[in-house]
Amino acid sequence: METILTVNHLTKKFHFLTAVNDVSFTIKKGNVYGILGPNGSGKSTTLGMVLNVVNETSGSFTWFEGTSTTHQALKKVGAIIERPNFYPYMSAEQNLKLVCKIKEVSPEKIHEKLELVGLLDRKDSKFKAYSLGMKQRLAIASALLNDPEILILDEPTNGLDPQGIHQIRSIIKKIAASGTTILLASHLLDEVEKVCTHAIILRKGHMIYSGRVDQMTASHGFFELKTSQMDTLMAYLKDNDQFSTVKLENGLITAFLSQPMEPATFNQLMFEQNIVLSHLIWRKESLEEQFLSLTNNTAN
Numbered sequence: 593m594e595t596i597l598t599v600n601h602l603t604k605k606f607h608f609l610t611a612v613n614d615v616s617f618t619i620k621k622g623n624v625y626g627i628l629g630p631n632g633s634g635k636s637t638t639l640g641m642v643l644n645v646v647n648e649t650s651g652s653f654t655w656f657e658g659t660s661t662t663h664q665a666l667k668k669v670g671a672i673i674e675r676p677n678f679y680p681y682m683s684a685e686q687n688l689k690l691v692c693k694i695k696e697v698s699p700e701k702i703h704e705k706l707e708l709v710g711l712l713d714r715k716d717s718k719f720k721a722y723s724l725g726m727k728q729r730l731a732i733a734s735a736l737l738n739d740p741e742i743l744i745l746d747e748p749t750n751g752l753d754p755q756g757i758h759q760i761r762s763i764i765k766k767i768a769a770s771g772t773t774i775l776l777a778s779h780l781l782d783e784v785e786k787v788c789t790h791a792i793i794l795r796k797g798h799m800i801y802s803g804r805v806d807q808m809t810a811s812h813g814f815f816e817l818k819t820s821q822m823d824t825l826m827a828y829l830k831d832n833d834q835f836s837t838v839k840l841e842n843g844l845i846t847a848f849l850s851q852p853m854e855p856a857t858f859n860q861l862m863f864e865q866n867i868v869l870s871h872l873i874w875r876k877e878s879l880e881e882q883f884l885s886l887t888n889n890t891a892n
């Protein structure tokens with residue numbers, strides 16, 4: 593499958609705050625990716641870096657397998673990362689004509705794209721008369737005018753009423769069905785589950801999951817661990833492919849299993865490594881719990 597974007601160990605620091613911490617993922621053609629995380633988890637900063645509007649502190653990213661410069665590659669990317677902003681006294685169609693001029697693309701696709709987002713019958717209405725949902729749909733039509741390879745959306749349903757949310761989600765699915773790759777940022781688990789095939793979950797700038805949405809809940813659980821030899825244990829776990837993600841927070845190690853393992857087996861393994869555990873708890877439904885903490889944790 594063709595690779596659209598490769599992100600390698602991307603990190604962004606704002607003074608003392610690490611907004612994005614060592615994030616790596618790959619975007620493959622035809623899939624719908626959701627970057628999921630609570631407010632402040634680093635979603636917009638990640639999108640900003642790959643769109644060249646935020647400078648990375650370290651790490652790198654490559655568009656379209658490095659076949660062209662980032663500047664050239666971004667011409668094949670449609671992105672909406674800010675609130676839709678068009679000329680208020682011009683109609684939707686006039687605004688899109690202007691976008692075509694600026695982007696140097698033919699205006700012939702305007703009707704097709706307005707039709708796709710359900711605004712063709714409102715093409716002559718002034719932008720200022722549009723509802724927030726219509727403005728967002730117009731922004732999507734605008735981003736699609738040059739038939740980009742990938743559409744990037746930051747919180748596409750924020751501030752919309754339930755009907756507006758439903759319309760945007762249906763449009764995203766329609767765009768994806770036509771073969772356009774999509775990358776969206778959302779703080780709503782429900783949204784990512786409904787719309788996306790793949791998810792990248794961020795928490796405080798760290799990536800805690802990357803993979804298929806339908807495998808998010810098929811987790812083998814995780815161990816919560818404590819020992820007086822934290823460094824040795826961390827090094828051992830990070831080197832062991834039976835664990836997918838290992839993190840150390842507040843003196844507690846959380847090690848996510850990539851395959852089933854009994855706590856007794858793990859304890860025996862630790863014993864053989866001369867690591868004495870003072871705390872060992874195995875928990876299941878880990879990702880659902882993660883989701884709850886992700887979606888409820890507004891103080892993040």
Ligand SMILES: Nc1ncnc2c1ncn2[C@@H]1O[C@H](COP(=O)(O)OP(=O)(O)OP(=O)(O)O)[C@@H](O)[C@H]1O
Nearest residue numbers: 606609611629630631632633634635636637638779
């Ligand atoms: N220009 C900046 N200067 C300083 N700190 C910043 C800047 N931009 C973002 N941050 C901080 O980086 C962290 C990540 O922010 P980011 O906007 O990427 O998160 P997010 O997951 O997109 O959340 P939200 O949905 O609230 O935008 C936050 O703590 C934020 O305050």
